[in-house]
Amino acid sequence: MQITKKLIVAGAGVVALVAGGGAAYAATAAAPAAAPKITAEQAIDIAHKAVPGAWVSELDFDRRGTGPEVWELELTKGTDKHEVDVDAASGKVAKHETERNDDNDD
Structure with missing residues (x-):
């Protein structure tokens, strides 16, 4: 038992x-999760308009928990590196930062 x-x-x-x-x-x-309204190709076109003549070295889609979903792009033009965030819903540039490479490691 x-x-x-x-x-x-x-x-x-x-x-x-x-x-x-x-x-x-x-x-x-x-x-x-729903697909973003702005496609990767559209985000690249938008970033190219923000930084004409640059080439895309990195592309990521970021689903932020608290903020908007964005395409994060890294573009290179000459010795400058540009970080551009494109809002995945509206297509607006949410962030654009430039890092200049002057070949000094100081």
């Missing part, structure tokens, strides 16, 4: 774990 009680308790524990895991999976996989 002791063995039967242990099996029932163990079985109930397994059922609870499986049900909880399924609910956790469903919560994380329920809705895929």
Whole structure:
């Protein structure tokens, strides 16, 4: 009789774990994030208008938890590196910073 009680308790524990895991999976996989209105190609075009003649060396999509979703681009023109953020919903340049490379390591 002791063995039967242990099996029932163990079985109930397994059922609870499986049900909880399924609910956790469903919560994380329920809705895929919507695609941005501005595509990567459009973001590159917008960044090229901000920095004409530059080439894109890096492109990332950032889904920020608190702020807007942005395309983060790094462009190179000559010895200058430009970091441009393009708002993925509106297409506006959200940030544009320039780092000048003067070949001094000071």
